[in-house]
Amino acid sequence: MSVSKYNTRMIITINKNLKEKLTVLAKEEQRSISNLCAKIISDYINRKDR
Numbered sequence: 001m002s003v004s005k006y007n008t009r010m011i012i013t014i015n016k017n018l019k020e021k022l023t024v025l026a027k028e029e030q031r032s033i034s035n036l037c038a039k040i041i042s043d044y045i046n047r048k049d050r
Contacts, residue, residue, distance in 0.1 A: 003009050026036040
């Protein structure tokens with residue numbers, strides 16, 4: 001899958017337990033793990049910009 005010209009791809013390394021928890025949360029919110037991580041990062045940045 002290609003990335004649009006408005007986005008960029010990142011590779012991160014996280015603990016396996018954290019990934020399992022993200023998987024559960026993403027399923028609860030009917031999101032992909034990637035989409036949930038993008039939302040978490042966006043929310044964090046928005047809070048810091050206040």
